[in-house]
Amino acid sequence: MSAAPPSDIVTGAINRGFAARASARLGGGVLRLVLIVVALLWLLPTFGLLVESLRDPAQFANGGWWNAISHPAQLTTGNYTALLKNHAITGSFFNTIKITVPATVAVVLIGSAAGYAFAWLEFPGRDWLFLLIVAMLVIPIQIAFVPVVKLFGSAGLTGSILSVILFHVAFGLPFAIFLLRNFFAGIPRDLLEAARMDGAREGRIFFRIVLPLGLPAIASLGIFQFLWVWNDLLVALIFQPKSEPLTFALASQTRQFGSSIDVLAPGAFLSLIVPLAVFLGFQRFFVQGVMAGSVK
């Protein structure tokens, strides 16, 4: 089979003359300008937070962060050194990784398998089960705290890192399955049919066709799950692993009776480093075409 483009695309070629090319070039300039403005606008709050993180706390009450631009003397790295002086912060980086990485990998693997089953395996009650899982997306986590604390208590998991990971995985799965099922369903059927005809087992099809083809979706799922777990405080507080994650350590630096921007702002940037690195590392999977890492 070959692609059969709709007919008006073909006719479009005839009309495409000098004027169209010129307007395209002009449009390109405008587009670039618009995107630059958008990017600056999006950067502005982050930039404000960054400047705030570098300001002497004594200046906070006197004016907004932009004052530091005209008075660079207000800038200091003191907030960062004060945070990093605390060994709990540096240690908690690893604790957070110990929670975040397994929780992300598990969601991606379990979610992909289930997403594949929902997209490409036939079994009774499939659609209803899938809808049930979509409905689970909306269940607020607070609802689960009391019964799950009981459950973990009777399973002897109280206070373990595993309990935190399991909770994150369970509450990450509905979104993972929902997302991946819909992405996987978009994989050309003939590809799978052909593989099945060739006698490939489902496991092989899953690993050799579905996973590579679904890579952009899996990568985005991975990064989001990573972020959600990375920035979580409440779940960690409830299930309390012995080794405190970064959010704990940062929160314990805030002051009870004051504004704590001098802790929150540099804390936000310290905790931003790893997720941003992960995002940049995954970046190529988003933009890579589907064929790049495909079958055979």
Added chain:
Amino acid sequence: MLSTRKIIVVAIATASLSTMVACGSSSPAANPAASGGSSGGPAAGAPNLKGQSFSVLGQWTGAEQAAFQSVLDQFQKQTGATGTYTPTPGGDEATVLGAKVAGGAPPDVAILALPGAISQYASVKKLKPVSEAGQATVRANFADEWAKLASLDGTLYGVPVDASNKSTVWYNVKAFDTAGVTSAPTTWDGLLKNGKTLSDSGVTVPFSIAGGDGWTLTDWFENVYLRTAGVEMYDKLARHEIPWTDTSVTTALSTLKQLWGDPSLVGQPDTALKVAFPASVDNTFKAQPSSSVVYEGSFVATTIVGDKNPAKLGTDAKFFAFPSIARSKPVLEAGGDFAVGFTSNPAVQPFLSYLATPEAAKLLVSHDGSGFLSANKKLPSSSYADPTSGDLAQQIVEVGDNFRFDMSDQAPAEFGGTPNKGEWADLQTFLGNGDVAAAQQRLERDATAAKGWS
């Protein structure tokens, strides 16, 4: 910013994670000693709790957490029991503690800022009574009223840890000098008159009201009510034995309205209602202050220092006692935290007893920047890091039983401890519109709707 919101809510201690495991695997010598540990407080020869571990979780962060950590470290040095402290900052304390208790994994020790919560947990048998040794330590070191606050039906469930003096009015000395106000007011009328003078001297908002944080408004009301209605009525209203529509409440709210209802003293109500507590302090003590007076408890000092305001404590920033109203006698409003035990972990009761000793109190208050005060009678005021804190604590100790605990902290959290709900919201509405009768109606309606009055 965030973390300041529910200061008054709850502090928590966490479930012991590995007590049983630690017990089983520790050295053979430790166990007999540990089992005997609950019979005697550490003051009378520290018990050997080697190998025991318990974790503590509270709402203290920053310097306060560091101060509490030094107490835990000292306890470990004396007994061998390791305490791990984790804070639940912001508004998460009540959520976390509630879920853990309801989920059947209660913490060993909890630190509660709400006497109301102590009696609630005690009434459903979630708390363990304080050991005899602990009781003796508390009786010896604290005024009876403190023990009463942490008791239910005569049984002591909690140990006072820190205290705050909530009858302090803080002022900017320079602003007073500029306005020519030479002496701090001692009467309500004097306070109003000084406010007028400050306004004439060009202070935009002489009194910085943190209307954005409802709990500061409850503290205003409680100080006024304590002075216009007296201690006995205060106790009755605190237990909701008299309705909020009572004439004594009318008097207190009308008195309050003399100040709150005057835009030349407190600024536009709409604006005041957006000011959070830290901002109310910063507005008074920043480089170009817009206010001169801020009322709140002793922890105003912590905020002045913590937010790096240029005003120096004791020279540029001073406090005076909440003024007398209609020749009322001096009386103090106090707040504070109590440690309570949830489990029978052998380290719990010795630790509670230890917290009630002057030695532990000294560690807490002498830590730089913690702002902790103690109601411990045996603690000399020279133990404090700065003279202002010493003065504040002195007042708490000297009044003995002549103080009353924060009323809203004694009420069910639904009424007295939830942002934008109950008493907090009703007083915010009152600050906005000054309607005394409507405020009383609303307060009574919300108080009646709340569950769990003791």
Added chain:
Amino acid sequence: MSHAIEASADTAAVPAGRASPAPRPRRAPGEARWLAVAFLAPALVLLSALVLYPAGYSFVRSLFGDDRAGGIGSFVALGNYREMFSDPGILKALKNNVIWVVVAPTVVTMVGLVFAVLSERIRWSTVFKTVLFMPMAISFLASGVTFEMLYSDQPSRGLANAVVVGIHDTFRPTAGYPNVHARDATVMTGSAAIGYTTIAGYSAAATVILPMAGLDLTTAPPSSAGPALLPAAGAGPGGLYGVIWNDFRPGGGGHGNTVDAGELGLGGMRVQAVRDGGGPADDKVVATATADAHGVFRFPTLTSGSYRLKLPASNFGAPYHGISWLGPNLITPAIIVAYLWVYAGFAMVLLAAGMASIPRDALEAARIDGATEWQVFRRVTAPLLAPVLLVVLVTLVINVLKVFDLVFIISQGAGANGHNADVLATQLYSAFSAQRYGLASAIGVVLVLLVLPAMAFNIRRFRREDR
């Protein structure tokens, strides 16, 4: 390889909605069933234990009341639901949730789509995507605090109002003496908001004193204010005259209604004269004067008769304070903007991933055939992206239903106004914090029920696919 290209090029022409057909089983049904179990088992075990069981528990719990300290009370059937739907706070939260669901997901998805498509066409798309993604990586706490500051009422602290006030003051500079007021009620009545009028009438012979107060003495005085001067009798061109000054000496000690050394004249104050003795109807301004730097004002034309003097309110114009972003009306839109800032990156990344899955060949083929970019987008990209668009939209609808962190944190900047931003999730949280687990569970159940429309939509879509 070529095999794959062909197959996927084929799907490029498949219209929306039919991109995911149900497979025809090629194996024995029993085997497929076992396979399905193997693939689903880990997910189902975790979900039933940690999500489904708590959900069921909550449903049952919602039928029971709340005892002290979070204990389970007696069976109340639908009592918690009745309480919920009679609580004005929860009803307002429900209303806000509707606004959120109607506005936020659509706007975010559209913005994300535009960015995803446009960023494909620039060379620095990685940079652009990283910039837009960054808000996702910042914790909600930090983003919340960032926007809380951004929306601050004080123009000195909040960027939004700093910009608004800056623009406003460029076109309409505020003049006058904000906060200045009559020192007391012995000479004048009125207020800064409505202006002041003297109690007595004055005639040309007397020197009128208008004692004011409230000039900020802690900062340098405005250039218009100089040392106050009591004009000597008989000096000057004659007529009615007087002084208006800040009757307050720094450090105190000044005498009331007396021009003391060190007190400042309020230069630039506009004083109006009206005829005295007439009723309110005779309020016509007969003359206007402006005070000089010493606070001295003169009405040379008023040589006979008695006049009362007025200070119009415009003298006391308070500076413009900008817009109350977190006020009752704007707070929810303001928080939705913050949500857009955070989640546009989410939508963009997912949609970009969707676009990455579109076979290049289909796009290239269309382009080679001479289609404009708009035609490529409409005829090829959009149909193929439809399933992903739907995923993003549904995810956002559900996410918005339980939106919590941003609302919780930003609304704190609004102080007492914060409750105007309440949504169901914040109400659930406060019920949960107050250990009203029955009520909290009821709110949770209602949240799940609210997602039913989105599910019904999905069911319809499945049915279509199956056909």
